[in-house]
Amino acid sequence: ETVLTQSPGTLSLAPGERATLSCRASQSVSSSYLAWYQQKAGQAPRLLMYDASTRATGIPDRFSGSGSGTDFTLTISRLEPEDFAVYYCQQYGGIPWTFGQGTKVEIK
């Protein structure tokens, strides 16, 4: 099983600032099958990025993803008020599909 470790656990930033979220895998993620999701309280997750660096449909370009192998990063270039949420990484390279424990981006 591929364990995903996200850091930091919480990121306290102001609107307009840059957010950098990390996701580290316990083994290489096959074909960079790494996705990022955003979840707001009481809602289902929303797909942001897939294949490590491809934005999902309708996702603004202030979101970007990078990385390969075992180290991946989600960057939000300038935080908008609606971006404060919890972010999860997930690998879909094989069974079992696993998630990181999440990074909360909160308003400073």
Place this chain on the structure above:
Amino acid sequence: QVQLVQSGAEVKKPGASVKVSCKTSGYDFTSYYIHWVRQAPGQGFEWMAIINPSSGDTTYAEKFPGRITLTRDTSTSTVYMELGSLRSEDSAVYYCVRKTTARPFDYWGQGTLVTVSS
């Protein structure tokens, strides 16, 4: 548009079973796998199972030996998840999620809260 609509919240006693439905629409039901994941209160996500709606083939996470069953009804484009021998640790929001090969989970149901309490 693609929709996955789940059945409503459930309260169950320890040892009981729960069956959650996931009705899909807006796409070819047999062309996408349906997965189930759950999220305990304040926690992350745990993958549980997958069904191929075309063949009915299933794969379950090792954590649920003999406790979980996925079925589908192609006439109504609905997938069902039944979890038995419930214990308090099974209290969570259960999501059905659509996925195809080499792609992530793209559409999620709204979630179904299952509470296990005596």
